[in-house]
Amino acid sequence: MAELITYRDAVARAIAQEMRRDERVVFLGEDIAAAGGVFKTTKGLLDEFGPVRVRDTPISEEAIIGGAMGAAMTGMRPIAEIMFSDFLATCWDLVAVEIAKSRYMTAGQVEVPLVIRTANGGGLRFGAQHSQAVENWAMMIPGLKVVAPSNPADLIGLFAAAVRDDDPVMFFEQKSLYPTKGEVPDGEIVDELGKAKIVREGDDITLVALASMVPRAVDAAERLQEERGISAEVVDLRSLVPMDTQTVLRSVTKTTRLATVEENPRLCGWGAEVVSIVSDEAFWDLDAPLTRITTPHVPLPSADALEDVTLPSVDRVVETVAKVVG
């Protein structure tokens, strides 16, 4: 059996699944308990798990993430919410310099099994300080795992894998996906980090996408097929670290062309890393320049019309791919 649920509701279901399974899983963040989260992603958790395990915090991101780290290194498995991924900047030291490095600096003595989940990305007209796609910030940091699901079923399965993982996992929920729906099987769902998915097969070009860019890449692929007879294969990367480079390389070897579809702004986006892997390891298989479709290197504007011309659109993917293949 399966059920059609929203990406939003998948969040609470994923957290509940893991909290039921393991007493050590606790959840902290701003407005997550009584209010059920500002995106209504955590409704019902306080009722089911009580105020000891589901806890509202002050507006103190360093205390939230530091607190989660201290708990994780002493036997708990915390889930911390950073309300908007932009706010990671206010606790970046804890994330990038403490959590990420502790296992290494202590030669494995310290383990930090936690999940930081956060609403990432644009599309809601929230302006430059509440819309950033910062998955590449996390990817840059050795010691962090980085996950970004594109649909409800993946969200639950990857979240479960993240909670069960003994490493710190940055879990990016794309906030524009919250209202979107997807089929989710009944019962426990547990997926695996580091496995990309080919969500549409094709022969002429490989489109590598992530999170909200996956449905756009798929739509573009449909249109490319219909309008221009171009057959695009779409890979949903799902996790940036660990990265399933083999799936990408196999696909590119077959299609001989690559475009990445990235929400992060251009410079040093995750697609640059994908391109650098492909241009090194699949070089001799390539039949066209490697292309990146990204948000241009600008902070995001607030006005809807302006925001719409920054994020990669289906149109832009179609036009760009047509040029690469054409």
Add this chain to the structure above:
Amino acid sequence: MAELITYRDAVARAIAQEMRRDERVVFLGEDIAAAGGVFKTTKGLLDEFGPVRVRDTPISEEAIIGGAMGAAMTGMRPIAEIMFSDFLATCWDLVAVEIAKSRYMTAGQVEVPLVIRTANGGGLRFGAQHSQAVENWAMMIPGLKVVAPSNPADLIGLFAAAVRDDDPVMFFEQKSLYPTKGEVPDGEIVDELGKAKIVREGDDITLVALASMVPRAVDAAERLQEERGISAEVVDLRSLVPMDTQTVLRSVTKTTRLATVEENPRLCGWGAEVVSIVSDEAFWDLDAPLTRITTPHVPLPSADALEDVTLPSVDRVVETVAKVVG
């Protein structure tokens, strides 16, 4: 006339040059005034410019950078020191979310002409929290300019350009370069942001390097020539934003091969961006896979022998390039 001075002494000379020229230039940071900086890079400035313009701060990186921003947007041209670039993480919100975005969000009303200078990178056995090369953190953020000189003359000239620039500039001094010496002409030195330099000409491969990796790339090039008859061209990128892609592309078009030499850890390093540009725009000129030589994706270890196997070494550059060309 010219003089041989250290990269360390070039810092104070650069700051003094700009403070003499423009009253609006003020300088703040931890231990920069009376003590002359923990790396002794700012000696003499307090004496010459006094405690109003050269000011020690509390250990409050957010106040330092926020303070610099507030001053910059109201008519001053502050220089802020972040002692080790690792500490940028403690004020990343101010850097990446406030300073970088204010001009854009206000449609150009707000201008933030400041320079954040910081000791970046490894090699001094300071361990994982005092050795990071984080130039790619800054490069990722739309609205920031990013500079990293490799020698004393460039340091002074690029610093002057940074102070005179109306945009916020992240100025990365590679701390292992502080004791190194170079020729510096007499008198005022003013360089230009966004101009790469070909520091060694060659025909078989282009090595793009930055800061401390430039001398290593040059040494490697000499050895490649002597030991293997490979002629490598070395490009000192000097500034990541703006980036002189034309110089890189021209060089690669000539040599038909590219390797980047990066101190930042592997994932989403600046070299990935360079590779993505080249593999898109010079694709048809390429004769070999594009290769990146980086610090591997690990936090840095403290022990000297261990640190030495992480940072790209001359040996590693030689071996890797030999394989690419060979």
Add this chain to the structure above:
Amino acid sequence: MTATATDVGDAIDQDTKLALYRQLHRLRKFEERAYRLFMDGLVKGTSHLSLGMEAIAAGFGEAQREDDLTYCTYRGHAHTLSRGVPMDGVMAELLGRANGVCGGKGGSMHLTSVEHGVMGSYAIIGAHLPIAAGAAWSAQLRGSGQVTVCFFGDGATNIGAFHEALNLASVWKLPVVFVCENNLWMEYTAIADVTAVEHPAADRAGSYGLERIVIDGNDPDAVYLEATRAIEHAREGGGPSLIEAMTYRHGGHSRADPGTYRPQEEVDEWLARDPLPMYRQRLLDAGVSESDLTAIEDEAQADVDAATEAAKNGPLPELDEAFTDVFADGGSSWRN
């Protein structure tokens, strides 16, 4: 509270009181309209209103010198308007129009008008406190005599930047007035549930060598007098002040939030302390005529109506604007 309403009111001349009254109504009517436009889908994204909290913006706006500087938050409509920024440009910005103060790139959370000393509305909690300190440092360095006023919510008192900014401002004796608008709630969580002291700002003033100040933020006169004192203190080189102004938002935190998480008793108590009717009565008691007050109210409404029309009729931004203003050359190019 430092003083009762009737005490303090006497020190203020009639013109100022009428100006305060005018401002209260301008702000109230603007926010009511902004809410409606949000519900109508014309304000996109989000918006945070100062309904019920107008007396703070009004009191400070009246006390500030023309060249003084303001730093505020995403809840910044009132603070922007109270500095004399034309309503048209603010309303148009909410609607994402080219004639908005930020050409539509900022939106409701990032209102800015440098020309009027409104140096920005910041949407990351606490971030603007050190920035405001820096602006005050600049005024000190330039000897301009400008005072910076920095507004923030009760929730901001628990973030690190608050602590760093207050300490630096105090040590450097900066001409800055920090104003905590304590409306008892953060988003949907009560400040009392997550804070170690009763008055999240004032009870911490001692940590920065500052005086403990709590005022009735719903009393325009009390706000105006304390604002005047603190601003003069700063202007004369006396250094910063930290003022906690008690207030309440009539509606929810943002967007369409009905604010139902708050106890009805608490809401009722504070609705009874709405600054507008309270101040109206005070002015009537002081001999101002009903018709004068009604004229002011009507004028405020007319201004809001006109601004709404100007905003609705404002052009949409050119799409190319998305790629301007990243760098000083006006563009967004990061390469040659």
Add this chain to the structure above:
Amino acid sequence: MTATATDVGDAIDQDTKLALYRQLHRLRKFEERAYRLFMDGLVKGTSHLSLGMEAIAAGFGEAQREDDLTYCTYRGHAHTLSRGVPMDGVMAELLGRANGVCGGKGGSMHLTSVEHGVMGSYAIIGAHLPIAAGAAWSAQLRGSGQVTVCFFGDGATNIGAFHEALNLASVWKLPVVFVCENNLWMEYTAIADVTAVEHPAADRAGSYGLERIVIDGNDPDAVYLEATRAIEHAREGGGPSLIEAMTYRHGGHSRADPGTYRPQEEVDEWLARDPLPMYRQRLLDAGVSESDLTAIEDEAQADVDAATEAAKNGPLPELDEAFTDVFADGGSSWRN
């Protein structure tokens, strides 16, 4: 200061006093050796010594329960040793050897021994305060009865993380003791020059609803008694304490720094308050024999000598170790 030395000393039994004395000498001699090894080029990078500040580590170490947790800074040799971590492993870590507590990957600034409750030495100012709060939260959740002790310098009181951690710990009543080692200086700048209050930690306790506590950090008995009180208070569910222990470093901030930026008078005054001779005299006055004390000192010296040998003879790490321990699988692979 809460009490004078002679008052407080009386409440402590002789065994504990001798243990404190032993610890003082172990720490002193270890630090003297570490300095020499740095000057000899055997300790690479940097090192920050607790010379002169040993009484704090000794007093707390003695008061902590075996399963209690310690969080400290880059100036963490003393706090690590005082929890019973073998000297060999600590010295070897300073020398970057494979037999170091972190296999050479941590170095002087990152000493850690989870097995002994030393949960890490953190080199970013203030970062470990919220982490320590989190460990205390975990102890509270697990009902383990463990208390977390978190050491930091005076300079750390001006960074945001301090503020956030103290507030959270207080609101959640966490079993954590925050200990500010106020040695009057940060690196080369006096804390007094950059702080709005005289006692950078204690004068801010009120901001977190906590008691103002300043102790003589050079008096091992005073430290021990206050440590015992605060730890018991935390263990019994009374919540956090914030203790400011006044002390002084005999040498410079780090590496070869001679510390000459400090006024000679101040240095002399504090050298005269060196905890070691002071405590020796107190024990002699209490009837402990000179020879017992000398034996303890000799033993400490012998331990340090042995640890030095063990460290010098320790193997260098295998180069492959640079690529281990990034992830839980033991390696550093981020891809398939």
